[in-house]
Amino acid sequence: MKTxxxxxxxxxxxxxxxxxxxxxxxxxxxxxxxxxxxALPGFEFVEMSGEGAALLEAWGGFETVILIDAVASAAxxxxxxxxxxxEQHLPAKFFHYSTHxxxxxxxxxxxxxxxxxxxxxxxxxxxxxxxxxxxxxxAEVAHAAKKVCAAVLRDITRLNSQSSHNETWNLAHARTRxxxxxxxxx
Amino acid sequence: xxxxxxxxxxxxxxxxxxxxYIKLKDNxxxxxxxxxxxxxxxxxxxxxxxxxxxxxxxxARICGICPxxxxxxxxxxxxxxxxxxxxxxxxALRRLIYCGEWIESHALHVYMLHAPDFLGYEDAIRxxxxxxxxxxxxxxxxxxxxxxVTLVGGREIHPINVxxxxxxxxxxxxxxxxxxxxxxxxxxxxxxxxxxxAKLNFPDFERDYEFVALHHxxxxxxxxxxxxxxxxxxxxxxxxxxxxxxxxxxYSNALHAVRKEGGAYFVGPLAxxxxxxxxxxxxxxQAAQEAGIGKICRNPFQSIIVRSVExxxxxxxxxxxxxxxxxxxxxxxxxxxxAEGASGCGCTEAPRGILYHRYRLDGNGLILDAKIVxxxxxxxxxxxNDLWQFVPKHIRLSQEKLTWQxxxxxxxxxxxISCATHFLxxxxxx
Numbered sequence: 224m225k226t227x228x229x230x231x232x233x234x235x236x237x238x239x240x241x242x243x244x245x246x247x248x249x250x251x252x253x254x255x256x257x258x259x260x261x262a263l264p265g266f267e268f269v270e271m272s273g274e275g276a277a278l279l280e281a282w283g284g285f286e287t288v289i290l291i292d293a294v295a296s297a298a299x300x301x302x303x304x305x306x307x308x309x310e311q312h313l314p315a316k317f318f319h320y321s322t323h324x325x326x327x328x329x330x331x332x333x334x335x336x337x338x339x340x341x342x343x344x345x346x347x348x349x350x351x352x353x354x355x356x357x358x359x360x361x362a363e364v365a366h367a368a369k370k371v372c373a374a375v376l377r378d379i380t381r382l383n384s385q386s387s388h389n390e391t392w393n394l395a396h397a398r399t400r401x402x403x404x405x406x407x408x409x
Numbered sequence: 410x411x412x413x414x415x416x417x418x419x420x421x422x423x424x425x426x427x428x429x430y431i432k433l434k435d436n437x438x439x440x441x442x443x444x445x446x447x448x449x450x451x452x453x454x455x456x457x458x459x460x461x462x463x464x465x466x467x468x469a470r471i472c473g474i475c476p477x478x479x480x481x482x483x484x485x486x487x488x489x490x491x492x493x494x495x496x497x498x499x500x501a502l503r504r505l506i507y508c509g510e511w512i513e514s515h516a517l518h519v520y521m522l523h524a525p526d527f528l529g530y531e532d533a534i535r536x537x538x539x540x541x542x543x544x545x546x547x548x549x550x551x552x553x554x555x556x557x558v559t560l561v562g563g564r565e566i567h568p569i570n571v572x573x574x575x576x577x578x579x580x581x582x583x584x585x586x587x588x589x590x591x592x593x594x595x596x597x598x599x600x601x602x603x604x605x606x607a608k609l610n611f612p613d614f615e616r617d618y619e620f621v622a623l624h625h626x627x628x629x630x631x632x633x634x635x636x637x638x639x640x641x642x643x644x645x646x647x648x649x650x651x652x653x654x655x656x657x658x659x660y661s662n663a664l665h666a667v668r669k670e671g672g673a674y675f676v677g678p679l680a681x682x683x684x685x686x687x688x689x690x691x692x693x694x695q696a697a698q699e700a701g702i703g704k705i706c707r708n709p710f711q712s713i714i715v716r717s718v719e720x721x722x723x724x725x726x727x728x729x730x731x732x733x734x735x736x737x738x739x740x741x742x743x744x745x746x747x748a749e750g751a752s753g754c755g756c757t758e759a760p761r762g763i764l765y766h767r768y769r770l771d772g773n774g775l776i777l778d779a780k781i782v783x784x785x786x787x788x789x790x791x792x793x794n795d796l797w798q799f800v801p802k803h804i805r806l807s808q809e810k811l812t813w814q815x816x817x818x819x820x821x822x823x824x825x826i827s828c829a830t831h832f833l834x835x836x837x838x839x
Binding site (some may be wrong): 277 | 451452455470473474517521532533534537538541544545548551552555
């Protein structure tokens with residue numbers, strides 16, 4: 224049975240979302256499986272199907288959450304998106320937007336409406352090519368998944384250095400830094 | 410001549426896989442095509458050559474919302490094949506984990522998916538801004554179900570503790586006890602949910618359906634019973650394929666399940682309720698009657714009340730099981746393949762209705778073939794028939810409002826989109 228760390232020390236969660244039996248829909252799951260091979264103290268790993276309410280529960284109590292999902296935005300397969308979801312709205316069209324199932328984008332926005340977002344929520348989207356039934360990623364998506372692994376590892380290095388500088392960094396500071404980072408990227 | 414088309418595209422990134430399409434000509438419905446559900450044919454093929462013991466965990470991956478239902482139908486089918494009966498506390502634990510899944514699934518549908526339709530919100534996010542406490546209650550109620558599944562199932566998502574013959578590990582009495590406190594809260598919240606949903610406005614819509622559900626002489630059905638209907642069907646699960654067939658429909662690769670004798674039928678909460686009202690707890694019966702739905706409910710829009718009543722029942726049933734629980738001596742009954750091969754079937758009540766599994770196995774317990782009939786494919790024809798009748802009555806509504814209500818009419822059945830993928834796009838064509 225799952226043992227949970229005390230709330231205060233549940234710092235980071237790496238959350239892979241997707242359906243393992245729908246080719247590129249498994250991209251997020253593949254990233255998380257790959258990351259599990261690295262020593263990432265303080266981080267837990269979870270794979271989920273993408274049902275929104277369950278996502279809300281999964282990230283409850285975590286300071287930092289990095290979520291990786293496959294997306295369908297009609298972009299070039301393998302295109303990688305990155306959103307700092309704690310400070311910007313997610314474009315619904317990138318995720319499995321649904322009025323029946325309750326999706327990743329909806330979970331993020333519901334959490335925002337209820338003030339239940341993690342302090343830092345990074346969402347990676349990998350543009351898929353083939354969502355039909357079957358196992359394995361297409362070549363472009365597999366390549367993108369590797370890139371996302373490296374990007375997530377960089378995120379974690381940055382987060383670790385932030386928290387070692389200041390164990391009690393607050394939301395305002397985190398936001399400022401994040402804005403600066405985005406500005407620098409642009 | 411005026412032609413109007415209502416089109417709701419589901420699963421748009423999976424080419425040609427799903428959608429709702431209604432065509433109106435001179436204010437009369439000329440076409441209704443619903444193709445929202447792809448049956449799990451991939452999994453049926455994927456299971457061939459696998460060991461019987463893998464079926465529960467593999468089929469659980471078909472649906473992220475109801476993995477327990479798939480596990481339960483699979484284990485019952487295998488036990489049926491090998492002549493094993495699981496009884497006592499192991500049987501009770503199976504009912505308990507099913508209670509957890511019903512609470513999770515029903516709370517999600519009632520609060521996050523269906524209620525926004527009735528209250529005029531596009532989704533639960535917008536509803537949460539005006540009704541934060543109500544949405545929180547829904548999420549907490551759902552969480553109470555998750556906690557049962559996590560504890561008994563080993564983990565919350567894709568539970569892994571269920572096996573043919575029982576469980577890999579069973580909880581101690583002390584491990585189970587803490588669930589009760591939260592479930593007492595959940596029972597009260599479920600009662601509130603019944604009262605709250607009873608106050609919603611329901612379209613005036615009833616049809617004379619054939620309801621099909623499991624029926625057990627002593628309990629509200631989860632895992633066992635005979636398949637009965639309000640039109641005289643009364644068969645053993647092993648006779649399922651003699652009475653129900655899956656029809657190909659020309660506009661979709663999906664299959665529609667129908668009664669061999671009588672066409673479309675209705676599975677799910679409304680069917681269970683109508684055929685098993687007397688098996689509910691006194692509190693659930695009383696709550697239903699106070700909500701004004703009586704012993705028989707034929708308005709599919711009121712399924713939101715019935716789901717709430719079933720949630721209340723599941724909370725009470727879970728509390729009863731926990732109170733009477735004694736840790737069994739062994740976590741499972743031993744199951745051995747039969748040298749001469751075997752075949753078996755199982756049918757259990759998934760949150761959305763009956764889920765049928767049938768397997769044929771060789772002498773080493775390897776799967777030769779598998780058949781899976783999920784509730785959503787059984788309800789598809791009934792959903793279409795509802796729209797044939799619903800649309801003409803509401804033809805004066807604006808296209809936007811009519812589209813909304815058609816989606817709501819489909820949502821009455823809590824269709825399991827997530828069995829295919831997990832998203833939907835909406836499009837209206839003029």
